[in-house]
Amino acid sequence: MNDYEFLPISIICLVVYLISYFFAKKKVIKYVNHRRIWNLLLLVSFLIAGNSGFVMAFLHSINSDSVISDFLMKLHVNIGIAWFIIALFHVLWHLSYFKKTLKILFSRNRLKTRYH
Numbered sequence: 001m002n003d004y005e006f007l008p009i010s011i012i013c014l015v016v017y018l019i020s021y022f023f024a025k026k027k028v029i030k031y032v033n034h035r036r037i038w039n040l041l042l043l044v045s046f047l048i049a050g051n052s053g054f055v056m057a058f059l060h061s062i063n064s065d066s067v068i069s070d071f072l073m074k075l076h077v078n079i080g081i082a083w084f085i086i087a088l089f090h091v092l093w094h095l096s097y098f099k100k101t102l103k104i105l106f107s108r109n110r111l112k113t114r115y116h
Contacts, residue, residue, distance in 0.1 A: 004077045013085040035093065042090055045083035052076040 017038065024034035052072045059069050091098070 003074050004081070006081055009078060009081045010085050013082055017086075017089055038086060038089055042083065042086045045079050045086055049076055049080040049083050052079070 020029070020034050020037060023029045024031040052075050056069060056072045056076060059066065059072075
């Protein structure tokens with residue numbers, strides 16, 4: 001069961017991301033379009049991984065052992081790998097937002113004013 005391509009998928013995602021980032025920096029494409037492309041890829045990979053997982057769960061619930069299940073498992077995992085890598089790019093873009101939110105959420109002043 002070594003049909004999953006973690007390293008090649010990760011490398012491909014990283015290389016393609018770096019190429020699109022390079023094009024954005026050189027103003028071949030707009031930076032906003034670079035981000036839109038990757039946001040769209042994030043959505044598509046999530047939908048494919050999520051829907052294939054849902055179909056597999058359904059097939060499992062009706063005790064179906066088919067060739068489709070094996071194909072779906074490979075698709076689900078490999079697209080899930082791409083989704084995870086793309087999600088990392090997305091989180092890195094929004095890291096300052098998350099830091100700021102966590103700082104506000106866990107600051108002592110916020111807790112005192114909210115509950116006292």
